Amino acid sequence: MNALFGCGPDNARSLDPTDVTFLDTTLRDGEQMPGVSLSADEKADVARELDAAGVDVVEAGSACTSAAERETISRVTGLGLDATVTSFARGVRADVDHALDCDVDGVNLVVPASDRHVETKVGASREAVLERTVELVEYAREHGLWVEVLGEDGSRADLEFLDRLSAVAMEAGADRVCYCDTVGAASPERTAEVVSTLATHGPTSVHTHDDLGLANANVLAGLNAGADLVHATVNGVGERAGNVALEEVAVALERCYGVETLDLERLYRLARGVADATGVPLGANKAVVGDNAFAHESGIHTDGTLKDGRMYEPYPPETVGRERRLVLGKHAGRAGVKAALSEQDFDPDDDELDAIVARVKDLGDRGKRVTDADLRAVAADVLGRERERRVELLSLSATSGADVPTASVRLLVEEEERTAAGTGSGPVDAAVEAVRSALGPDANAALESYHVDAVTGGTDAVVAVEVTMRRGDRTATVSAADADITRASVEAAVDALDRLLAEEATASGVGADVDPEEEVEAD
Ligand SMILES: CC(=O)SCCNC(=O)CCNC(=O)[C@H](O)C(C)(C)COP(=O)(O)OP(=O)(O)OC[C@H]1O[C@@H](n2cnc3c(N)ncnc32)[C@H](O)[C@@H]1OP(=O)(O)O
Numbered sequence: 001m002n003a004l005f006g007c008g009p010d011n012a013r014s015l016d017p018t019d020v021t022f023l024d025t026t027l028r029d030g031e032q033m034p035g036v037s038l039s040a041d042e043k044a045d046v047a048r049e050l051d052a053a054g055v056d057v058v059e060a061g062s063a064c065t066s067a068a069e070r071e072t073i074s075r076v077t078g079l080g081l082d083a084t085v086t087s088f089a090r091g092v093r094a095d096v097d098h099a100l101d102c103d104v105d106g107v108n109l110v111v112p113a114s115d116r117h118v119e120t121k122v123g124a125s126r127e128a129v130l131e132r133t134v135e136l137v138e139y140a141r142e143h144g145l146w147v148e149v150l151g152e153d154g155s156r157a158d159l160e161f162l163d164r165l166s167a168v169a170m171e172a173g174a175d176r177v178c179y180c181d182t183v184g185a186a187s188p189e190r191t192a193e194v195v196s197t198l199a200t201h202g203p204t205s206v207h208t209h210d211d212l213g214l215a216n217a218n219v220l221a222g223l224n225a226g227a228d229l230v231h232a233t234v235n236g237v238g239e240r241a242g243n244v245a246l247e248e249v250a251v252a253l254e255r256c257y258g259v260e261t262l263d264l265e266r267l268y269r270l271a272r273g274v275a276d277a278t279g280v281p282l283g284a285n286k287a288v289v290g291d292n293a294f295a296h297e298s299g300i301h302t303d304g305t306l307k308d309g310r311m312y313e314p315y316p317p318e319t320v321g322r323e324r325r326l327v328l329g330k331h332a333g334r335a336g337v338k339a340a341l342s343e344q345d346f347d348p349d350d351d352e353l354d355a356i357v358a359r360v361k362d363l364g365d366r367g368k369r370v371t372d373a374d375l376r377a378v379a380a381d382v383l384g385r386e387r388e389r390r391v392e393l394l395s396l397s398a399t400s401g402a403d404v405p406t407a408s409v410r411l412l413v414e415e416e417e418r419t420a421a422g423t424g425s426g427p428v429d430a431a432v433e434a435v436r437s438a439l440g441p442d443a444n445a446a447l448e449s450y451h452v453d454a455v456t457g458g459t460d461a462v463v464a465v466e467v468t469m470r471r472g473d474r475t476a477t478v479s480a481a482d483a484d485i486t487r488a489s490v491e492a493a494v495d496a497l498d499r500l501l502a503e504e505a506t507a508s509g510v511g512a513d514v515d516p517e518e519e520v521e522a523d
């Protein structure tokens, strides 16, 4: 391969040869991440997605692990994928036999390479490792397997020995050898040195880990030094700091070097699938597939992005199956808020916009994520729009001090007056019970939190009550202030219920673009 030069599509150059391929080891090395265990169905789903994305080799697991693991590998080999399906095997004949039992196309034959692995781990000698490697390569080839020989801990191995190991493996019939930076300890320079030596014997792969944050740089150094197949895992899942991330290498190769490998548009779907199957969530700021990879909050970025989508993005989000998100918070500026308001059909004048931006920043300063519902509530308030209410509190009376605190309420519900009474542990509880009873199924919401603050001092203090209610996936947080704590509480609860019902009606109506998980906030 020619040297990899340039950065960015404008000065990318095509390489000769341009075919860099991938071995995905999400289902083997990725699954070795503590706590991860994939079922046969999950492995099959991930393998299908990898195949569809254009991955050439899928390492489906380690057949030596257990009978159950052999079943999951067999499930993958039975899918009829275009990709070559392989299993990990130690330098042990029984492991190759287990792999054969799963009907794999090939084996990743892992033999110790560094003296630490040869002597301390396996208790062998270098000569014995060479002999065993030759014997097992020949055995696997005789059984029709594609064979890749991996010298474990190769980056820390004596280069002369690794060179001999690679030479004998290729002479014995291996299809390729693989450089392993098993503990992610190598620099790009060391990677280049070792890979260029191995590549003199034939096709060479690179297997890198991210312990020093150098996994992707080492892949590029390896390719530059003559490797042509990259081992990677989706989302970089794997032991310790993980493996190099498939999506990061594929995007870097295409964007910086013009080397096309996978169908990039499938990467996000693949990443979500692996996150779901492994239970390892996508990091918010993870390159390519993280939640924030194409999200902008700060005013300067949002303004720039609205003027030109490429302003603060290295490539369009659609390239990898994503969409851009503009987010509101404490760093918001006028341009971003104005754009968000216009999406919701608000057209404030300059003074109104300033007031809304100030309120948005205030919410952000309090550490709140400002949702579309928050913005609607703020804008409606600033622009003086009256919300059409379904439920309104007309009157309330409550008694405390009696054996059983009781309350009665009069509500206006869709223009119909309803009266109900309730009892409870105190007047607030009794009044909320009365509201529930008046509303019937519409009051089917849980009280998630209830906070009371005295706004002024003295026994005539105005109290502010903040109530959060949940109905299904939606929550509404509402504050009300009154000198009467019961009244403030019931006002807030009724208002929260009203907002939940209004959001629900919007979501089920024509404007069903409301995020079901968004939070409704109003003062
Ligand atoms: C860097 C990597 O990712 S390496 C791959 C890691 N993957 C796995 O470990 C797969 C899951 N492993 C397992 O299910 C089990 O460890 C098994 C079934 C493979 C082996 O289980 P056990 O027989 O109980 O052995 P145990 O796990 O305690 O020790 C590992 C054995 O493998 C040997 N071994 C390790 N690497 C190699 C190798 N490349 N070639 C030959 N033997 C090896 C060790 O020397 C040790 O053998 P010993 O028991 O004779 O000392």
Ligand SMILES: CC(C)C(=O)C(=O)O
Binding pocket: 029, 110, 150, 152, 153, 180, 181, 182, 183, 207, 209
């Ligand atoms: C088994 C080998 C290939 C490995 O996973 C590593 O070196 O990290």
